Amino acid sequence: MKTAQFKANLSGRSCASRLAALLLGSTALVAVGFSTPAAAASLNWTGTTSTDWFTAGNWSPSGTPAATDNVTIDTATANPTVIDGATASVGTLVVGQQGIGKISIVNGGVLTSGEAGLGMGAGSSGSAIVSGLNSKWETQGFAFVIGQSGTGEVVIENGATLLSRTTHIGEGSSSGVSSLTIQDGGSTWTGSGDLLLGQFASGSLAVKNGAVATVTGTTDAGVASGRTGNILVDGSNSHLTLGALILGQGGTGTLTISNGGAFDSGTTILGNLVGSNGTVTVQGAGSSWTSS
Numbered sequence: 001m002k003t004a005q006f007k008a009n010l011s012g013r014s015c016a017s018r019l020a021a022l023l024l025g026s027t028a029l030v031a032v033g034f035s036t037p038a039a040a041a042s043l044n045w046t047g048t049t050s051t052d053w054f055t056a057g058n059w060s061p062s063g064t065p066a067a068t069d070n071v072t073i074d075t076a077t078a079n080p081t082v083i084d085g086a087t088a089s090v091g092t093l094v095v096g097q098q099g100i101g102k103i104s105i106v107n108g109g110v111l112t113s114g115e116a117g118l119g120m121g122a123g124s125s126g127s128a129i130v131s132g133l134n135s136k137w138e139t140q141g142f143a144f145v146i147g148q149s150g151t152g153e154v155v156i157e158n159g160a161t162l163l164s165r166t167t168h169i170g171e172g173s174s175s176g177v178s179s180l181t182i183q184d185g186g187s188t189w190t191g192s193g194d195l196l197l198g199q200f201a202s203g204s205l206a207v208k209n210g211a212v213a214t215v216t217g218t219t220d221a222g223v224a225s226g227r228t229g230n231i232l233v234d235g236s237n238s239h240l241t242l243g244a245l246i247l248g249q250g251g252t253g254t255l256t257i258s259n260g261g262a263f264d265s266g267t268t269i270l271g272n273l274v275g276s277n278g279t280v281t282v283q284g285a286g287s288s289w290t291s292s
Contacts, residue, residue, distance in 0.1 A: 040091050041069045045101070047079035053088055065090045067112075073101040074124075083109035090114070092141070096126025096150055103127075105160070108134040115141030119150030119178065126152045133159040133186065142193075145171050147178025147201055154179070156211070159186035166193035166217070170203025170227070177202045185210035185237060195219040195242075198229030198251060205230070207261070210237040218244040222253035225275060229253045233261035236286065242266070247278030254279045260286035267291075 043065050049057040056062045058079070065071050067089040073081050073096070080102040086109055093113040095101035098121040105111050105128070116139045118126030126147075130137045135158075144164040146152035149172040156162045162182070170178045178201065182189045189207075194217035197203045205221075207213045219242045221229030228251060233240045238261040247253030248271040257263045258281075268291050270278030282289050 041066070043069050043071050045071070045073040045075065045081055047075065047077070047081065049079075051079040051082040053081055053083045054086060067091070071113075072097050073103055073126075074099040076100055076102040080104065082106065083111055085109050088112070092116070093139075094118075094120050094126075095128060096124040096152065097121050098124050100124070101126045103129075105130045105135050105137055107132050110134075110136045110138075112138045112140065115139070115143050117143075117145035117148060118152030118154065119147045119174065120145070122149040122173070124150030125176075126150065128154045130154075130156050130160040130162060131158045135160040136163070137161075138163040139165065142166055143168065146180055147174055147176070147203065148172035150174055151176035151201075152178040154181070156180075156182045156187050156189055157184050159184065161187070162189040164189070164191050164193075166195075167191050167215075168196045168199060168203075169205060170198045170201035170229070171196065172200050174201040177204060179204045179206070181206045181208070182211040182213050183207075183209045187211040189213040191215040191217070193217045196223055197221040197231065198227045198253070199223040200227065202228045203230075204232070205240075206232040206234070207238050207240045208232065208234040210235060212237075212239045214241045216243050218242075218246065220246045220249045220253075221255070222247065222251035222276065222278070223249045225250045227251040231255045233257045233263045234259050236260035238262065240264070244268070246272050247280065248272060248276035250276050252277045252279075255281070257282045257287045257289055259284045262287070263289045265289070265291050 070092040085107040089112040093116040241264040244266040
């Protein structure tokens with residue numbers, strides 16, 4: 001019968017030198033603010049006509065967002081925002097500035113944005129679903145924030161793709177939990193920078209049901225005191241790869257690998273600072289953790 005596995009490779013540089021390099025490269029504990037170029041137009045979603053992103057009457061001022069425009073989606077009362085089978089490109093994108101914002105990218109729809117944030121203002125919430133084969137959201141700006149002073153939720157499912165750079169989940173002062181979920185076979189997320197999970201709020205990352213995710217930089221989970229960062233890799237063919245991992249930088253970080261999930265990491269630290277906690281659980285047939 002197959003059992004859960006843990007493998008570690010401690011060859012090469014000393015542990016002390018590697019830990020020092022990792023800590024020096026960790027992302028600083030700062031709140032993210034988006035830049036908004038003065039020359040760019042600002043459009044706000046009203047949804048008064050339909051759910052269609054490309055209908056001019058759904059925006060104030062009226063018009064379809066252009067590639068340099070700053071876009072805010074702060075209501076779903078009339079209609080939530082949908083990009084269905086077409087391609088859109090914008091500058092800065094905020095989903096949930098002071099209210100409740102929702103966006104869906106489906107049926108091969110593609111959205112390219114600069115810096116992007118969900119649940120940015122106090123009491124706000126923002127959610128995004130990217131669903132279906134060839135559906136994709138690419139954030140090209142430095143920061144992708146899921147839950148700053150509000151809460152954010154992003155779901156990538158049914159073969160869809162997310163591309164981002166530095167990613168913050170639970171970045172600000174909200175008492176809620178913000179989350180990123182990648183689920184179902186063929187669904188992928190590639191983060192080409194660092195990941196801060198549970199910085200000044202709590203955050204969770206789940207890779208499940210055969211999805212695959214990669215973060216090339218350092219992941220800090222449970223960054224600030226009293227905050228929690230939770231990571232789940234669950235299900236056969238589910239696979240998460242992190243360049244390096246700190247579980248419990250100042251708060252509490254947990255990693256659970258279950259039901260045949262696979263997790264690969266570089267240098268890994270559990271409970272980095274006094275008063276912090278880091279816990280890894282590997283359980284179930286075929287579940288594995290390989291640390292280099």
